[in-house]
Amino acid sequence: MGRNQISRRRLLGAAAAAAALPALNACGGDIDPQPETGAPSGGSGGKEKITIFAFLGNRLADMPKAFAQDYMSRHPNVQIDIYEDSNAVGYPKILAAKQTTPDKPLVNMGFFNSQISAQGDLDGTWNTLDYAALSNAASVSDTFRRPNSNGIGIGADQIGIVYNTKNITTAPTTWADLWSDAHKGKVTLFDYWWQVVFMAAKLNGGSLENMEPGWQIWKAKAGNIRTLVTANPEWQQVLSNGTADITSCWNGTGLQFKADGAPVDYVVPAEGAIAVPVYLQTVQGNTPNQQEICVDIVNEMLSPKWCQMWAETAVQTPANSSVSLPGDLAGLPGFRAENVAKLISVDWATVAKQNTAWRARWDSDVKANI
Amino acid sequence: MTDATARLRAGTPRYLLVLPALVPLALVFVGSLVRLADLGLRPFRDGRIGTGVTTDNLRRFAEDPYTWRVLGDTVLLGVVCALVTVVIAYPMALALHRLRSGALRALALFLIFSPLLTSVVVRAYGWNVLLGDGGVINQTLREIGLIDSPLRIMYEFPAVVIAMVHVLLPFAIFPLLGVIAQVPRSALEAAYDLGAGRRQVFWRVTFPLTRHGVVLTWQLCFALTISAFATPALLGGGRVQVLSGLVYTNVGAVDWPMAAVQSYALLVLTLLLVGAVNLAFRITGRHSR
Numbered sequence: 001m002g003r004n005q006i007s008r009r010r011l012l013g014a015a016a017a018a019a020a021l022p023a024l025n026a027c028g029g030d031i032d033p034q035p036e037t038g039a040p041s042g043g044s045g046g047k048e049k050i051t052i053f054a055f056l057g058n059r060l061a062d063m064p065k066a067f068a069q070d071y072m073s074r075h076p077n078v079q080i081d082i083y084e085d086s087n088a089v090g091y092p093k094i095l096a097a098k099q100t101t102p103d104k105p106l107v108n109m110g111f112f113n114s115q116i117s118a119q120g121d122l123d124g125t126w127n128t129l130d131y132a133a134l135s136n137a138a139s140v141s142d143t144f145r146r147p148n149s150n151g152i153g154i155g156a157d158q159i160g161i162v163y164n165t166k167n168i169t170t171a172p173t174t175w176a177d178l179w180s181d182a183h184k185g186k187v188t189l190f191d192y193w194w195q196v197v198f199m200a201a202k203l204n205g206g207s208l209e210n211m212e213p214g215w216q217i218w219k220a221k222a223g224n225i226r227t228l229v230t231a232n233p234e235w236q237q238v239l240s241n242g243t244a245d246i247t248s249c250w251n252g253t254g255l256q257f258k259a260d261g262a263p264v265d266y267v268v269p270a271e272g273a274i275a276v277p278v279y280l281q282t283v284q285g286n287t288p289n290q291q292e293i294c295v296d297i298v299n300e301m302l303s304p305k306w307c308q309m310w311a312e313t314a315v316q317t318p319a320n321s322s323v324s325l326p327g328d329l330a331g332l333p334g335f336r337a338e339n340v341a342k343l344i345s346v347d348w349a350t351v352a353k354q355n356t357a358w359r360a361r362w363d364s365d366v367k368a369n370i
Numbered sequence: 371m372t373d374a375t376a377r378l379r380a381g382t383p384r385y386l387l388v389l390p391a392l393v394p395l396a397l398v399f400v401g402s403l404v405r406l407a408d409l410g411l412r413p414f415r416d417g418r419i420g421t422g423v424t425t426d427n428l429r430r431f432a433e434d435p436y437t438w439r440v441l442g443d444t445v446l447l448g449v450v451c452a453l454v455t456v457v458i459a460y461p462m463a464l465a466l467h468r469l470r471s472g473a474l475r476a477l478a479l480f481l482i483f484s485p486l487l488t489s490v491v492v493r494a495y496g497w498n499v500l501l502g503d504g505g506v507i508n509q510t511l512r513e514i515g516l517i518d519s520p521l522r523i524m525y526e527f528p529a530v531v532i533a534m535v536h537v538l539l540p541f542a543i544f545p546l547l548g549v550i551a552q553v554p555r556s557a558l559e560a561a562y563d564l565g566a567g568r569r570q571v572f573w574r575v576t577f578p579l580t581r582h583g584v585v586l587t588w589q590l591c592f593a594l595t596i597s598a599f600a601t602p603a604l605l606g607g608g609r610v611q612v613l614s615g616l617v618y619t620n621v622g623a624v625d626w627p628m629a630a631v632q633s634y635a636l637l638v639l640t641l642l643l644v645g646a647v648n649l650a651f652r653i654t655g656r657h658s659r
Binding site (some may be wrong): 352364 | 434436495498502503524609616621
């Protein structure tokens with residue numbers, strides 16, 4: 001009996017101590033990082049392991065996957081894993097890893113859109129690149145270089161209008177079609193699509209710094225929205241089955257919907273589409289060895305071969321000026337010279353800074369009134 | 371050794387059996403709560419989580435009318451879904467209890483369980499096929515000439531309630547089945563022997579003896595509904611907003627301090643409402659004795 005008593009006490013004591021550990025840890029703020037051993041982090045047969053973040057869906061991971069196979073065949077000491085997710089869902093996880101285990105980033109590098117790239121600048125997520133050390137960067141125009149050298153562009157998508165060609169016989173021509181009475185109850189948007197608010201503001205005397213006219217318009221016209229979607233398949237479904245007829249959408253995504261058989265098409269509004277460069281970023285917390293490999297990967301991805309594949313599979317304008325677009329892409333509205341000339345540039349740093357305030361307005365002025 | 375000590379020692383191993391489940395729960399739950407509290411008190415400015423301690427996030431939460439509206443909608447959805455589920459589940463549990471055929475009973479249990487065998491996303495798209503503008507229900511109503519334009523069911527409150535009730539039914543039927551099975555047969559027989567009809571037996575014996583289970587089931591369904599995220603997000607189309615959706619949105623926007631405050635609000639809301647229902651049940655129980 002006596003033995004049992006001691007044993008139980010010990011057991012309870014150990015349990016209490018174990019339960020208290022995370023609480024104490026949380027009280028102390030961030031979890032201590034893993035000790036740096038200097039050994040390759042992969043642990044997969046001595047290979048250096050690199051995880052690349054790629055966009056989820058459609059053919060957006062085709063190029064990273066093909067590149068990884070090619071790179072690993074030429075560098076047997078490197079193992080590349082592809083982490084597929086949307087930027088919106090994946091970035092908070094990267095940030096969480098940065099806060100909890102700063103020396104063990106969730107991914108070592110990846111593809112990130114302009115908004116997340118700007119958010120990462122604020123959070124100190126990216127490493128600075130030395131453009132002079134990237135031989136292929138010489139063919140990349142200033143449009144795809146970032147002022148702070150955090151990452152470098154590989155291509156650019158654009159945001160315009162996608163519509164159901166069965167239900168809308170005359171293609172939309174202007175951003176104002178989205179808030180026109182003609183499409184009342186037939187608009188679908190991705191949840192928190194500030195771009196339409198920006199365009200409403202821009203067409204009514206506002207700007208990125210003064211979004212008020214846009215908020216007023218969408219507050220009054222929130223009834224135009226039939227549904228807000230949260231994922232690409234849902235977006236494709238509501239546009240295909242006629243629940244909604246018109247949306248503001250990425251060129252690449254809209255054309256992928258079309259390629260999948262959805263009765264939709266992408267149009268560039270008369271005022272121009274919004275340019276959205278996609279950047280290759282390397283992540284803070286990489287070991288020097290990992291960073292060296294990442295920089296090498298970034299450089300190789302910028303080469304004409306891989307940049308062209310990215311442009312074709314993601315349906316984007318390539319960053320490398322020596323890449324020639326295939327004929328079927330060059331003929332698309334988004335790639336025509338007159339439309340490229342009209343592309344609207346956005347100050348993504350402002351977007352990242354205003355993100356919280358705009359989201360709150362989106363909720364209270366748009367979402368609450370649909 | 372006193373009797374009390376002996377009784378305590380005899381009972382102790384039973385409590386020890388709970389430890390393997392309790393310790394990991396305590397690790398995750400308490401640890402998360404402390405971490406969330408820490409995050410909720412961090413400043414958030416210009417899209418960045420800062421260091422230090424502030425009550426700004428509590429103020430932001432309290433002063434945002436949209437959050438309060440969503441809070442109200444969350445409670446309404448929870449109350450309605452839990453109520454509808456219990457109302458449907460109770461007679462189903464009663465019928466299942468009375469089923470004599472083992473095969474039929476197994477089949478019925480499988481059918482009730484089946485919603486849990488598919489992913490929430492698949493279920494949501496299934497409901498879209500049924501309830502959508504071009505869905506089976508609208509097509510049928512159109513073909514028989516009852517409507518000219520489609521009824522707007524999808525991406526509205528009723529669609530979320532229908533889908534939630536479908537998911538909640540197994541969670542309600544099984545506890546109710548257990549409670550109903552505990553009603554002593556002798557009590558029912560005594561009631562019949564004393565001349566009570568079926569309806570009287572139900573209202574004066576079966577239901578009073580199972581009403582505690584009904585309340586517990588309602589609480590379970592309520593708690594599951596107000597913390598549900600995927601179904602309201604996929605079937606509500608942005609029109610039906612719940613607090614868990616706001617938490618998700620703020621996590622995505624890296625506004626983790628606000629997400630932490632809203633998570634606490636969800637927890638407090640659940641505890642308050644479940645506590646209030648318990649209290650009301652005890653008070654009414656005392657009066658009815």
